Amino acid sequence: MDLIEATYIVTRPDREPEALAEAIAREQSLEIVRELIPESIAASHLGRVLAVEALDEERYSLRIGYPAHLASAQVGQLLHLLFGNVSFYPRVRLVDLALPDSLLSALPGPRHGLEGIRKAVGVDQRALLMTVLKPRGSSPEFLADLALRFARGGGDIVKDDQNIVEQDLDTFRRRVGACARAIEQAAQSTGRRCLYLPHVAGSGDHMERQLDIVASLDLPGVVTCSWVMGLETAANATRRRQLMWLSHPAMAGVFTESSEHGVATNLLLGTLTRLAGADLSIFPGRGGRIQSGVDDERATCTALTTSLGNLRPTLPCLGGGKRLDQLVETAERLGPDLAVVVGGDLLSCGENLEAATCQALQDLQCATRDV
Amino acid sequence: MDLIEATYIVTRPDREPEALAEAIAREQSLEIVRELIPESIAASHLGRVLAVEALDEERYSLRIGYPAHLASAQVGQLLHLLFGNVSFYPRVRLVDLALPDSLLSALPGPRHGLEGIRKAVGVDQRALLMTVLKPRGSSPEFLADLALRFARGGGDIVKDDQNIVEQDLDTFRRRVGACARAIEQAAQSTGRRCLYLPHVAGSGDHMERQLDIVASLDLPGVVTCSWVMGLETAANATRRRQLMWLSHPAMAGVFTESSEHGVATNLLLGTLTRLAGADLSIFPGRGGRIQSGVDDERATCTALTTSLGNLRPTLPCLGGGKRLDQLVETAERLGPDLAVVVGGDLLSCGENLEAATCQALQDLQCATRDV
Incomplete structure (x- = not known):
């Protein structure tokens, strides 16, 4: 048996x-x-x-x-x-x-996976750069402008901060629509489309209607806090619409943080998240404001990308307050099959966000060549 | 603010x-x-x-x-x-x-709550007795027979073991239907209806269809593993159908077990589970195979039943392998607003299940008088 x-x-x-x-x-x-x-x-x-x-x-x-x-x-x-x-x-x-x-073979696994994301952003080789739209409370125009400048600088993926949650669908539609248009505008000038992943929260019809709005805007995918929403619930809802699915680890630290209890990070945010079908999985890894506890970031990257039945690899995403000055070292340490999430440190560049994004991508390109 | x-x-x-x-x-x-x-x-x-x-x-x-x-x-x-x-x-x-x-006032809270359950089982005062249908792998007839004998003995609430999960809806319908008929048959002879709560699992349409089947059988409610399914997901799905909702704590130990990390049991399986709208909340408490870690069972009972805005109280249910010989002491310790879950120890009575149930209820009645 x-x-x-x-x-x-x-x-x-x-x-x-x-x-x-x-x-x-x-x-x-x-x-x-x-x-x-x-x-x-x-x-x-x-x-x-x-x-x-x-x-x-x-x-x-x-x-x-x-x-x-x-x-x-x-x-x-x-x-x-x-x-x-x-x-x-x-x-x-x-x-x-x-x-x-x-x-x-009975579990879904990623529908798009690492290769689908590489294809969508048109980057074959180097590590990818992701940023985050925040803070909550900002106007749609402010957030859209951040997205625009990141995308104009050549940034690969931009996601909503998982703190951004709307109770009513009109507000959700307005904000997400503004960011989607900004990305489109940048694509017109750069000839390359940054992936924008809005955050979807809640439950039942409310959650489904947000996904409908995302799909109706022709956006490629979404972010969910899967350990709040339920990993399978998030998997099922995104898969039905063929959306790319970025799984955020909020609350998963209750499993991983203790060295004597719970579930190892490489299993929880690696293997199990990949089995569920996440195309992208964020986990803390080394460096920055939040770090993984006792488990090795490399083991999590491996769990997301190594051969596992016929399942596609999931894109490992290092989050938790990574900084621009850690990009090169991170990409050299972990190789190119990776996205690094730089939120606050990139947004701090203010007027220079576009140039800083452009520089960061050049750094990642060099890091890949050096490996 | x-x-x-x-x-x-x-x-x-x-x-x-x-x-x-x-x-x-x-x-x-x-x-x-x-x-x-x-x-x-x-x-x-x-x-x-x-x-x-x-x-x-x-x-x-x-x-x-x-x-x-x-x-x-x-x-x-x-x-x-x-x-x-x-x-x-x-x-x-x-x-x-x-x-x-x-x-x-913006959060749902229990729709039926402790009082709704007391009314449904027709017991004003004493602590309630709950049992569990298991093991997985048994025939529907076997499980239905356990339900029949427990209900004939006057048992208050019977739930499916949360390990019982079906991939196809016909199997689910057959098993749950057999148990529902057994409960009905017992009610015809005793004049009192035991609450039967089937276990619903999975996600999306599959989960919804199970709830539809439960509702179509005129059953009063369901069990969910809310920390697997997502607490809000479970709340929303059961509430829409006005079903009683028993929240099972599987996997919640990752929050509660460490004394230095996570979320206290009385908040997680008490306050937060009640805010979400669970009518019944199982938690380990003292004694038996599984025990709460560092938090006091009394604090959890209090969180589920004390004044909290206009929210109805949730029925505290002590689970985790409690035994018949612990019933009286538990009811004396915690008072009558309680259900004690006795699974294996009651099922071990075999041919005497009906008589043992009857005796257990008399014990609980006496314990209430003694308080």
């Missing part, structure tokens, strides 16, 4: 590691006392312990196999299977994951 | 506590360097530090006021405002929350 292999590290386990592994295997698959599981259901549905290994005096690695059909070919259910109730167990962290081909 | 007052405890802050408080206030509201915020926007949109207080040698309390309109009258956006990017800050935990009346 096809298994999902999940590896947890437990620190200072509250019982014998083998017993804890059995408990997790049962909790996450059938959540019922062993005596009440008929053998036929145990054979087909019960999680099983594959390996228990001491790592040091405090830590143990527990490898557990879950029957793959328990994920029900749904990203949400996969998350639930891997870290639902066990999230309440002390000091348990999911650190590794191997999925069978049967499940990989 | 109306403010949302959020209190964070930070342990071993990575900078001066006052500077960290300013950083959080800015990060969560406008996420941009201070120089780029015009004064008019700062006045109306920027979070502000209300108080910084040393608690002991390691810990500081930071009270921050956010302009209430930043929540956009959306539960998801409120979550994002309170713990979006700051989730990536080390050792920061949200521990207290005060909302202005303007926001309280």
Whole structure:
């Protein structure tokens, strides 16, 4: 039977590691006392312990196999299977994951992915530059002007700040429409179209109507705060309209920040976000205002881009307050399959935003040549 | 201006506590360097530090006021405002929350709530008994028979195990229909209707169609894994159909489990879940297989039931493997406004499930009299 292999590290386990592994295997698959599981259901549905290994005096690695059909070919259910109730167990962290081909081929994965984005912006090789429209409270004209100058400078991708949220659709349409026109205006003069990704929030009809507006403006995609909206909800809503989907990590730090608990960054904002179908995934990485906790940014880049069934690669995006002076070093460190999100530091250039964008792109071009 | 007052405890802050408080206030509201915020926007949109207080040698309390309109009258956006990017800050935990009346009246709150559930089950006073249909992999007939015997014994509420998920709607309809008929059959003989709450999962149309089926079977409500599906998504989808909504805490342990990070249980599974409109909220509490981490179960019960604007109280449900022998002590400890979820321990009674349910209800009745 096809298994999902999940590896947890437990620190200072509250019982014998083998017993804890059995408990997790049962909790996450059938959540019922062993005596009440008929053998036929145990054979087909019960999680099983594959390996228990001491790592040091405090830590143990527990490898557990879950029957793959328990994920029900749904990203949400996969998350639930891997870290639902066990999230309440002390000091348990999911650190590794191997999925069978049967499940990989049943999950959506990116519709456009890294290559689709490269094609859309017309950049084959170098690392991409992304900026952010903010602050909330600004007029549509102010934000559109930022977008215009970034796009005129040759910037690749501009997204709405995820703090920008409208309660009424007319305000949303006005703001997003103004930015879309600015991008179009820049494209007329540069001959190249910057990708503009508005932020869509909320739920139900309100969320759907925002996506309709984005699609009606012929915009390529959107940003969602997927860990607020629900990863699968965001995936489903954007996919139905064939929009590019940028997944923002707001609130995901509750999974990743502790070294002893939660889910490793490379799995959460890497593998799982890619499986859900994000075309772009923002994560903190090194440097800047927000940094990843204990997991390596390279592992997250790898999870987003390495071979994974037939799934397209997702574009890794380093966010969290990266600065212009970190661009070259970041691109040299991580290679060209990357976007660096520079928000405040680029917007601080004021009148020189267009020139600063142009310079930043030249820097990224050089960094790529140097690699 | 109306403010949302959020209190964070930070342990071993990575900078001066006052500077960290300013950083959080800015990060969560406008996420941009201070120089780029015009004064008019700062006045109306920027979070502000209300108080910084040393608690002991390691810990500081930071009270921050956010302009209430930043929540956009959306539960998801409120979550994002309170713990979006700051989730990536080390050792920061949200521990207290005060909302202005303007926001309280704009958020849905429970549609039925504790009183609606008491009315539906016809129990005025005592603590309620809930059980769980499982394991996944069982036939619809097997699960329906469990429901029948629990309902015949006088049980109050039965929910699907949140591991039970169907990929196709026919299977869902068959299973849920069988259980609904069993409940109806029991009601014919007892004259009292047990509440049956099926588990609904997935996203988009698939999720909506499951809710349609539940509504078409005249069932009173559903269970969702709200921290997988998205709290606001679950709230919106159930509310539109006027269904009772039981919010299951799967995956919420990533917020609550660490004592130094995340969001306190009484806020997450109490206040915020109630604001979203859950009629019933499951949380671990004391005793049994899963226990709450650092937060007091009483604080969560209070958050769900105490006066909060004009919002109806939510029924607190203690889950996580509670046993029959804990019923009386739990009801005596926490009072009658409570449901205790007894799954495996009740199902283990096998042939005696009906009698055991009957006995458990008598125990709860006595416990209420003793209080």
